[in-house]
Amino acid sequence: MIEKLEMNMKKQRLGDWDKRYRSSCNIKDMVGKKVVGIYYDEENFQILTDDCVYAFYHEQSCCERVYLTQVDGVSDKIIGSRIVMAEEVVDAKDTEYGHITWTFYKIGTTKGIIDFRFQGESDGYYSETVSLVKVEV
Numbered sequence: 001m002i003e004k005l006e007m008n009m010k011k012q013r014l015g016d017w018d019k020r021y022r023s024s025c026n027i028k029d030m031v032g033k034k035v036v037g038i039y040y041d042e043e044n045f046q047i048l049t050d051d052c053v054y055a056f057y058h059e060q061s062c063c064e065r066v067y068l069t070q071v072d073g074v075s076d077k078i079i080g081s082r083i084v085m086a087e088e089v090v091d092a093k094d095t096e097y098g099h100i101t102w103t104f105y106k107i108g109t110t111k112g113i114i115d116f117r118f119q120g121e122s123d124g125y126y127s128e129t130v131s132l133v134k135v136e137v
Contacts, residue, residue: 002042002067004042005038005039005041005071006039007074007076008079009038009046009048023133024133026132027088027105030086030107031084032083033049033050033052033054033082034049034081034082034083035047035080036049036079037079038078038114041068042067043067044057045118051136052135052137053134054132054134055135056131056132057133058128058129063122063125065122066120066128067119067120068117069118069119070116070117071115072114073112073113073114078109078112080111081110081111081112086108087105087106088105089104089106090129091104094124098124099122099123099128100121101119101120102117102120103117103120103129118130
């Protein structure tokens with residue numbers, strides 16, 4: 001189970017964000033941004049940069065579960081560093097009871113690399129994808 005971490009920021013609740021100020025984005029949009037804060041819990045991973053928040057999350061539906069299962073590389077030295085690389089890799093397979101999807105993220109900064117992974121499980125009819133939105137601050 002993932003323990004909550006608040007490093008220079010509090011969780012930004014998606015319901016609190018005015019949709020005029022949030023938009024889907026490509027993970028590569030993060031490159032060049034300065035890391036100001038990091039927040040994560042079992043269902044969210046958020047990076048506060050010098051001009052916005054990048055939020056990785058899944059909007060739960062009826063019959064699936066998507067959750068953060070692993071986080072490595074987060075430390076105080078990441079704060080203030082620039083993002084130099086950002087990538088996403090997705091792997092999935094059918095199981096006896098439905099479907100499972102793993103979404104791996106690697107965020108490289110000038111001071112280290114953050115790796116984190118979401119896992120999604122469903123009966124095969126519901127989305128297990130992780131969304132990435134950019135929120136103006």
